[in-house]
Amino acid sequence: MSITWNTIWEAHPDVFIAQNWLECPEDKKKANRLPAHYNYFMGGETTLRVGIIACSSILREEEFLLAGVLWGNRLSNGAKTVIYFVAPNFSLAFLNAVGKIGGTISARAIYWREKLTPSLYLIPHEQHCSQVRYALGEERPDLKRWGQGLNPVARQQLMIVNAFFAQLVSRQVRMVIKPQQIAFLWGNFEIAEVRRKGKKFELNSKAKWLKTNEQMLKWQKQGWVDASGSLNMDFCSVILSILDYLESLKQEGKLRSQDLLALWLHRGDGVLKSLWGSSWPWPWLPKERGENSVIELEEWYFFQGNGQLSVVCPVFEKPLMKASRSIMLASVLERSSLLVNAKNEQGNPLVWDGRVHWLTTLGLEEELRRWYCWINDVDKFPIWTLPENWQDKGIYELNCRSTLLNHSL
Structure with a gap:
């Protein structure tokens, strides 16, 4: 037309x-x-x-x-x-x-x-510019609430599955609970999934991110709890093999920048901890269709420390477009009730200061900084740059040229 x-x-x-x-x-x-x-x-x-x-x-x-x-x-x-x-x-x-x-x-x-x-x-x-906050999303269930719809045997088996993956936390495995599934991830890579099937569940390894179908099929194993109350050994072996493979990619410098950064940010130690505190898991799921912003915000990183909640948005490609979207998502956080009652694990309130920290590389900083000419409160979007050799040496420092945060850590 x-x-x-x-x-x-x-x-x-x-x-x-x-x-x-x-x-x-x-x-x-x-x-x-x-x-x-x-x-x-x-x-x-x-x-x-x-x-x-x-x-x-x-x-x-x-x-x-x-x-x-x-x-x-x-x-x-x-x-x-x-x-x-x-x-x-x-x-x-x-x-x-x-x-x-x-x-x-x-x-x-x-x-x-x-x-x-x-x-x-x-x-x-x-x-x-309304000050009235609107409701958005629904609270993510914890493991106990997720298992309430299962039969008693399946609930017990779920605890055994959880115990196995809890042992892998030291290897940076984390759990993400969704309405019908539980994903176990290493950084951005999903390595296993629990999926609800009526009053039972299915457990499977996941390696869809592999480039070769042969290896993907080799590592495709179903898990179950045997009569002795243990997970079957072939499933456990596959999960450990997947972790060994991913850790070797990291060691050999073969991970994409975004995937390597995800590992560091989810780990949240060193300079990240001294600057923003410990990692804070995103507690929301979309309640209605169309609440895509709730899903997109899960791709950001949240940290808690000294009663404050810090929000970090990585910008590794298309900096102008990424910044544009982050300004919109920052508006969602400001105008919705998502962070109003944020709490730490002890139930103490966390207060967000309204800033979204743009985390980027030296090569993208200047283009990202162009947005400073077009927004009325640049202090709400401080830009932090990673060191040039962060992929080899880790995030041992962060630099910020913002007017409020003009220092290195």
């Missing part, structure tokens, strides 16, 4: 602070590295630039947010600039993120409702 946006702008002169819009042609979109599936318009004067980014359907809000900011930056050239985001609908996270845009760029969001007259509705600032 072809939309004549200029006709829409002309029919709503009171919505914008400029008129006589010019559309950015396709070749200029490409030259400015702007996503081609959005429409861009410019107006205003020398002292106040005005732009519009419009689309009939947003597929990825973080891309739409970034594209609008990049368009505003292109128009600005140091002058005050207003950018309007126009689309049929926006999530609360997007609207709150729009409220974070600052520096030389101001941003507003506008609903476009094709079948209504008028069809453009400027969203008041108050609508995306």
Whole structure:
């Protein structure tokens, strides 16, 4: 469907602070590295630039947010600039993120409702700056609650399975409980799974991340508790073999940067512990369809220390896009009830200071830092860089050039 946006702008002169819009042609979109599936318009004067980014359907809000900011930056050239985001609908996270845009760029969001007259509705600032927190997600069950739906024999067997993997914690194996399954992971790699089957469960090794089917099939074993109350030996042997293999990859420097970093962050010792405290497991699961932000936040890292909760977002690729998404997810944490009643293992309250720490490499820092020109509170997003040789030597120091945290650890 072809939309004549200029006709829409002309029919709503009171919505914008400029008129006589010019559309950015396709070749200029490409030259400015702007996503081609959005429409861009410019107006205003020398002292106040005005732009519009419009689309009939947003597929990825973080891309739409970034594209609008990049368009505003292109128009600005140091002058005050207003950018309007126009689309049929926006999530609360997007609207709150729009409220974070600052520096030389101001941003507003506008609903476009094709079948209504008028069809453009400027969203008041108050609508995306509300102090009322909204409910999101549901609490992740612990092992005891997860096993309540099992029969008594299966519950006892689950405790035996848990005891086996508890012995592997020293080898950095961790457990993640979900509604219908329990995953056992080494860093980002799932090595085993318990899956609910009615009032019983199935236990299987997992190695889907392997590149060769032959090895994957070799390590595909089912686990069960035998008459003596022990896990079958072939399953235990396979799990230990998988761990040996993964640890050898680490030793030989063959892990991807993201996977190696996950190991260090989940371990959470050394400089990480002195800076942010010990690792704090994400306690939430999505309650309804569409609560993708709850799942995405599980990919971040949370630390607890001295009654404070610290939030760390690794940025290892596409820094501008990752930062855009993290600004939206930070809005979710701010406006939802997810961290309101956060507690440590002893039940003592944890307080989040509102900051999201961007953790990145020296090679990506400068591009990530571009966002500091476009947000109104840069102290909420301190940038920490890993040492150049962290993959060989570990995270023995972190450097931050933020105005509030200008030091090395």
